[in-house]
Amino acid sequence: MRNITKKVIHDHPKSFISMVLLIILSIITSLLPPLALEQIVNHLTDQKEVSLLFALAYLGLIVLSDLFASAQNISITIFGQKLTHGMRSVLVQKLNTITTGYLTNHESGAIASVFVNDADIINSLYSEGVVGMIADLFQLIGLLFVVFTRSIGLGFIILIVMPLILVMTRHFQKASLASQKQNRAAIAKVNHHIPETLRVLSMIHIFEKEDYMEDKYDQYIEESYWAQNKSNWLDSVYSPIILTIEAVVIGLLMIGAAQGQKMQTLFGINAGSAVALIAYVQQIFTPLESIGMEIQSIQDAMAGMSRIQDFLNKADSKPDIYQGEGDYFTFDHVTFGYLPDQPILKDYSFKVAKGEHVTFVGRTGKGKSTIVKLLLGLYQPQKGKILLDGSSPDAHPKN
Missing domain, CATH: 3.40.50.300 (P-loop containing nucleotide triphosphate hydrolases)
Known part of the structure; x- marks a missing residue:
């Protein structure tokens, strides 16, 4: 997979460079609106006039941040599609050289699943997984830097909470990987069962095996359903936990700031910085939550990647030994x-x-x-x- 990535980067350098630049610009612009909001709130609390130009500048920064975030997502998606195209090209080349024995000894539905379902996962691996995670990690570093410049105490609280979130995320990703592998295997069975049923439909009618074939199909669908249901349950539980932790962190910030001179060094903040820090905390937990979801996408993709790698590792047929001319x-x-x-x-x-x-x-x-x-x-x-x-x-x- 690494060789395919290098080849795609070599063949499409402009797409790769533009993606990197847009990620950097998206991270930088996402840090600016809370800083502008901090100044506006401080002006209001000091009973100073906030000019229309200042307010428009704040709105402009929000729009600019959203535009670069959208452009970043578009560039990541485009690059992911190019990688998917590269992977499918490699799979087709392998299909042209693989031995006939492999094709006859493996279910046609399972092979088709590698080309259709598992290859589609490659796009998720990059657009919603690896590249997205790297972007979120750099954004997280930038947010932590700004938080420490405003409130050292809040920065330490976040550093304490982050390992707990990572441990929890690790637990969720292991469970998600197992369920995704089960789902992939069940989907391959379904993909094989349907064409096989159509191919021998007359024999099924002759031997009156309609109920048997229907039960087998229901069994495969149920296996896929329960595996996907478990994955969806893990997904639905993860987000509320993150939101609860976010609320607790904001609450601790407010409690520490309310302690007066005793906590002035750690939590000394004014109204403007409090508003800005709350906004930054929300921004910090957004990439943390995204990283958790991206880990799930990566785990899903890795299940498909293992099947693709197994296919690519199969022996090739012997080359044509004909050495004659004409x-x-x-x-x-x-x-x-x-x-x-x-x-x-x-x-x-x-x-x-x-x-x-x-x-x-x-x-x-x-x-x-x-x-x-x-x-x-x-x-x-x-x-x-x-x-x-x-x-x-x-x-x-x-x-």
Whole structure:
């Protein structure tokens, strides 16, 4: 995956650079509105006039912050889509070289799930996971710096609370990873069950196995439901806990500031800085909550990534050992029929060059198997000639 990321960055340097710049600008602009609000509140408490230009500047900073945040999300999404495209290209290349034995020994639905469901997760891994987490971490560092310049006591409270949140987040992410793996496995079973049911539908009717197939489908859907339900429950519980901790931190700040001279050094704040600090606390817990959700997205993506990596690690088919020059197969005006008066191939000609891949398609009885038998030298044409590397197939040893 690291090699794919490097390749995408190399192929799309402008997208990567613009994404990094927008993340930096988004972090910087998110720190400015509370500072402006602090000055406005201090002016009001000192009974000073707040100019219209000052108020408009505060509103402008909010708009600017939101615009850069939106631009950041757009740039991350675009870059994530480019990574997804790169991953799908690698998967297709692998599919062209993987052994036939793997394709026959694995369920078609499970393979399709790797290309569709698991590959889609890659976008979440970057747009809602790794890149988003890095952006939130840098934003958190910037917010902590500003908080310490306003209230040392509040900064220490946040530093004490953060490890507790990280421990709790770790517990949630382990449980979420397990449920996401169960969900991925259940989805793969569903993806295989539907086409298999349609493929043997007549046999199901003949042996009266409709109820059995329906029960199996219900079983797979239920497995997916309970796994996803557990993941959703963890998600719904996590956010309220974060909001409760946020309220407790703000309460401790207000209690410490109300202690007067005893806590002046740690919590000495005025009305403006109190408003600004409350805004910063809310901003601090927003990336913390986002990091928790991004960890869940990463865990979800890692479950899909493990399946993709397993697919990419499968052995490739052996390369073409043909070393000759010119055309490998040649049908030269071939006419053949199992009964002389009922030809299957009539004046049929085609060539297959070295390294070329050809697929024969058509309805049953149109001659696909006959062509292969003629190439193997099992039959001889009534008219025309067949050449394998420039000579007749029966001149080659048969293993």
